[in-house]
Amino acid sequence: NAGVMQNPRHLVRRRGQEARLRCSPMKGHSHVYWYRQLPEEGLKFMVYLQKENIIDESGMPKERFSAEFPKEGPSILRIQQVVRGDSAAYFCASSLTGSAPGGYTFGSGTRLTVV
């Protein structure tokens, strides 16, 4: 009964490098959500994906950020040319039905530090 699995737990990148964050949803879940939490701030929605489809990316920064959820394998949040302002905790959540009113379960998060 593995929950939502995220890796790595901690990631350190130098400015200008790429960061790849991975999320494996709960077994049977095909809906994935990514959230970002800046220090001392709330959770901000980034993107909602289903297998091979981006459903809602209204919270994604226009540049450098991308997300995918392939048919096989985990969902990937990719940040190119990272800057210090990207330092945050990135959480992934999954759901069975894809309907937010049911609530969803978060993974343990990836803490990204840009130095």
Added chain:
Amino acid sequence: QKEVEQNSGPLSVPEGAIASLNCTYSDRGSQSFFWYRQYSGKSPELIMSIYSNGDKEDGRFTAQLNKASQYVSLLIRDSQPSDSATYLCAVPYNTDKLIFGTGTRLQVFP
């Protein structure tokens, strides 16, 4: 953009007291509401959901919903130091994502 608002706190209560956490939301059409608890350095954990006006009780936790006032609250009875955490209110938007408040930090002192 739909909004969910909470007082950031900290809210300090003595052990054994009732902690009252409040949340207002802007979307009158919202039908479901969630409370998450987040310990420092950890991920949010769903602790309560409420869908109908009135109260919903689960152990020491009671969620209260007033749709007319667009207000949802969380009461924690017999507060314990282990309840010290940030409590996040969340409301679905467009049924495809949850919008979170900034959270209220609760401190329960012995």
